[in-house]
Amino acid sequence: MSGHFPLLFYFSLFLMLTMGYQKWMSKGQGYLNNARGKEGEQRIGLLKRSMKCYRRALSKSPPDTKNFIRTRIRSIKGQIDYLKYKKKKTHSSNNEENDMDQFIVKDKTNVSFKDIGGLQHAKQYLRDRLIAPLDHPSLAKKFGKRPVNGLLAYGPPGTGKTMLAKAAATESKEASLIQITPSDILNKFLGESEDKVRKIFELAIDKAPSIIIFDELESIATDRNLASANKRSIVNQLLTEISELNSHGKDQLPVLLIGTTNNPILLDSALLRSGRLSDRLYIGPPGREGRREIIQQGLEQKKEVLKGNIDIDTLLDLTAGYTGAEVVGDMDRVFNRGFRNSVENDGNVRKVGMDDFLEVFKRDRTLAVDIWRSEMKANLDNNPKDYPWLREVI
Numbered sequence: 001m002s003g004h005f006p007l008l009f010y011f012s013l014f015l016m017l018t019m020g021y022q023k024w025m026s027k028g029q030g031y032l033n034n035a036r037g038k039e040g041e042q043r044i045g046l047l048k049r050s051m052k053c054y055r056r057a058l059s060k061s062p063p064d065t066k067n068f069i070r071t072r073i074r075s076i077k078g079q080i081d082y083l084k085y086k087k088k089k090t091h092s093s094n095n096e097e098n099d100m101d102q103f104i105v106k107d108k109t110n111v112s113f114k115d116i117g118g119l120q121h122a123k124q125y126l127r128d129r130l131i132a133p134l135d136h137p138s139l140a141k142k143f144g145k146r147p148v149n150g151l152l153a154y155g156p157p158g159t160g161k162t163m164l165a166k167a168a169a170t171e172s173k174e175a176s177l178i179q180i181t182p183s184d185i186l187n188k189f190l191g192e193s194e195d196k197v198r199k200i201f202e203l204a205i206d207k208a209p210s211i212i213i214f215d216e217l218e219s220i221a222t223d224r225n226l227a228s229a230n231k232r233s234i235v236n237q238l239l240t241e242i243s244e245l246n247s248h249g250k251d252q253l254p255v256l257l258i259g260t261t262n263n264p265i266l267l268d269s270a271l272l273r274s275g276r277l278s279d280r281l282y283i284g285p286p287g288r289e290g291r292r293e294i295i296q297q298g299l300e301q302k303k304e305v306l307k308g309n310i311d312i313d314t315l316l317d318l319t320a321g322y323t324g325a326e327v328v329g330d331m332d333r334v335f336n337r338g339f340r341n342s343v344e345n346d347g348n349v350r351k352v353g354m355d356d357f358l359e360v361f362k363r364d365r366t367l368a369v370d371i372w373r374s375e376m377k378a379n380l381d382n383n384p385k386d387y388p389w390l391r392e393v394i
């Protein structure tokens with residue numbers, strides 16, 4: 001009897017192991033059937049369960065069925081991998097779209113021409129050459145008026161170039177605004193910046209009519225003779241995109257470019273040729289009446305904390321030659337004094353008056369516009385190329 005024991009043992013072990021492999025297989029088949037017609041996560045979940053069942057079946061199955069089960073497992077795994085890959089791809093392309101969407105300025109309404117003091121010539125130019133043809137395309141066609149291809153707004157820092165470009169897009173009822181700063185494009189990975197440039201134009205075409213503002217353009221489209229290899233290819237890509245845009249004709253694809261810079265000498269000159277950023281607009285300090293508008297607006301907004309009479313003409317005398325940013329900066333400083341004192345004074349409002357203005361507005365600094373002019377002069381003297389339009393304003 002004891003001689004039969006090993007045989008009996010192995011037989012029952014075999015029975016235990018094989019028992020149920022068919023049950024697992026039919027369970028697996030059930031999940032597989034269920035997965036049919038389902039999508040996404042749900043399908044992946046059912047396929048995974050099915051695979052688990054088949055794996056159990058495999059471990060229990062007799063040798064002659066193993067191959068069949070293995071093939072089935074491989075097929076299920078293939079389906080799961082494919083579904084995961086598809087999911088990842090649509091997810092990443094959605095992300096990419098969202099990534100690009102961040103460049104569309106959705107709150108473009110928060111700055112308009114009325115917020116900008118002075119610069120009447122620039123506003124008029126933008127109305128005539130950019131906004132009206134964009135908003136009234138068929139009328140513009142009848143009168144042979146095409147929107148400007150591209151425009152370079154140049155001038156000293158803080159004169160409102162960025163603000164003006166943004167406001168122009170806001171004034172247009174039709175145009176989407178895409179605002180790009182150098183850090184959006186410049187990337188240490190070779191090839192990625194060009195890719196960004198390409199996608200920006202794709203986005204602009206998709207959202208046309210649109211205006212792309214390239215802020216601080218000299219950092220993006222640096223003269224190729226001075227630029228690194230990486231930057232050279234960005235300029236090339238930019239030029240390619242602009243030519244492509246032009247070859248489609250502005251009527252089909254109204255995508256307008258505005259570049260802003262305070263150092264046009266650093267720009268690649270190919271960018272300034274006809275058909276590209278061929279129009280130039282100097283944006284300088286706002287002038288006496290422009291400053292008056294800026295100061296009046298600032299006073300109006302904070303009239304609750306003003307005391308006594310503010311003699312605006314004196315302030316205008318004190319700020320002759322100031323850029324918009326310098327005027328706004330001084331106004332801020334005045335109200336900061338009042339705010340600080342009020343906080344120190346347990347929240348009791350300390351109003352600001354003409355004495356605060358005189359304290360802050362005393363002229364003790366070199367004007368931004370003078371610094372800019374002398375820098376441009378020095379740059380031009382060392383440059384073989386001539387920039388008559390720049391010489392005109394320095």
Ligand SMILES: Nc1ncnc2c1ncn2[C@@H]1O[C@H](COP(=O)(O)OP(=O)(O)OP(=O)(O)O)[C@@H](O)[C@H]1O
Nearest residue numbers: 116117157158159160161162163262286324325328
């Ligand atoms: N004409 C203006 N009217 C009202 N505010 C102005 C004007 N010019 C400049 N400012 C103020 O200065 C700030 C800076 O302006 P902005 O950034 O448009 O200048 P910029 O010319 O683009 O300067 P940068 O060359 O340094 O880029 C604005 O947010 C605004 O507060």
Ligand SMILES: [Mg+2]
Nearest residue numbers: 161162215260
């Ligand atoms: Mg700017």
